[in-house]
Amino acid sequence: MTDxxxxxxxxxxxxxxxxxxxxxxxxxxxxxxLTIDLDxxxxxxxxxxxxxxxxxxxxxxxxxxxxxxxxxxxxDSVIHRGLNFTLTTAIGELDLLGEITGGGTYxxxxxxxVRLELYGIECLCLGLERLIHVKxxxxxxxxxxxxxxxxxxxxxxxxxx
Amino acid sequence: xxxxxxxxxxxxVIEAYKRDVDRTLIRQHLRxxxxxxxxxxxxxxxxxxxxxxxGEQAQQRPQPPPRPPQ
Numbered sequence: 001m002t003d004x005x006x007x008x009x010x011x012x013x014x015x016x017x018x019x020x021x022x023x024x025x026x027x028x029x030x031x032x033x034l035t036i037d038l039d040x041x042x043x044x045x046x047x048x049x050x051x052x053x054x055x056x057x058x059x060x061x062x063x064x065x066x067x068x069x070x071x072x073x074x075x076d077s078v079i080h081r082g083l084n085f086t087l088t089t090a091i092g093e094l095d096l097l098g099e100i101t102g103g104g105t106y107x108x109x110x111x112x113x114v115r116l117e118l119y120g121i122e123c124l125c126l127g128l129e130r131l132i133h134v135k136x137x138x139x140x141x142x143x144x145x146x147x148x149x150x151x152x153x154x155x156x157x158x159x160x161x
Numbered sequence: 162x163x164x165x166x167x168x169x170x171x172x173x174v175i176e177a178y179k180r181d182v183d184r185t186l187i188r189q190h191l192r193x194x195x196x197x198x199x200x201x202x203x204x205x206x207x208x209x210x211x212x213x214x215x216g217e218q219a220q221q222r223p224q225p226p227p228r229p230p231q
Contacts, residue, residue, distance in 0.1 A: 001203070001206050001207060002203075002206065003203075004203060005199065024199075024202075028195050028198060028199070030187060030190040030191045030198060031190070032187070032201075034205050034206065034209055035202065036206060036209075112166070116195055118194075118195050118199065119196060119199075127166070129169070130166060132169060133166065133169070136169075136172065144178050145181075147178070148175050148176075148178035148179040148181075148182050149182050149187070151169070151179060152179055152182040152187055153191070154169075156184060156187050156191060
C-alpha cells in the first residue's frame, strides 16, 4: 500500500521541487476513484535531482515490476540519463515523471499548480482545469470516466462558489 | 502561481460519460479537507487490498459443489 502522507513528507522535507499530478491530484481535487501510486512531475535541475536522490535513498527505490538483481542504482547520474521512472519504494509506489503527455515539464506546469497544505507540509498540485486538459490531451480511453468525474467536480465547485 | 485556464470546450464523449457520474459522492468529497480526501483514499486502498487477499484465498480453497435446483 502506498503511504501518501509519508511519501509527500519525504519529498517536501527533502527540499524536492515537484508537482503532484495524476490520480493523487484528482483525489486532492475531490475525486473518489482509487489510485495506488503517487505520480509527481519533478524539476530536472541538477540540484533538484540531488535532493530527490538523497530524500528517497533510505526507502530503497527500485524499478517497479523489474526482476530483482538488475543493475539499477539509485543515484544522480541514473536520473540524469533517464526521464520517467516507475518506482516501488519501502513506503509505496511512486511515479517520477520528468515530463507528461499534454502537460510538458515541471517548468511548463508550475504556473498551473496550486499549493496544498497537508500532513504538516506544503506541496504543489496540478490545478483542476490543467489536470483535465492534460488528461484530455493524453486521449487514453481508460481516462474517460476519470475526466468525466473531474469535469463534474469543476461544475460542482463553480455551482457552490 | 495559478494561471487562469482557457475554458474547456465540451467533448461529446466525456459528456456521455458524465451522465453516469455520482454527483452526491462528489458533493460529499468536496465538503472534506484535502487531507481527509487522502485519508479516505488510503482506507479505500486498504479495503481493495483486503478484497484482493480474500479473493485469492477463495480461489485456492476447494469450493463446495453447487446446490441442485429446488
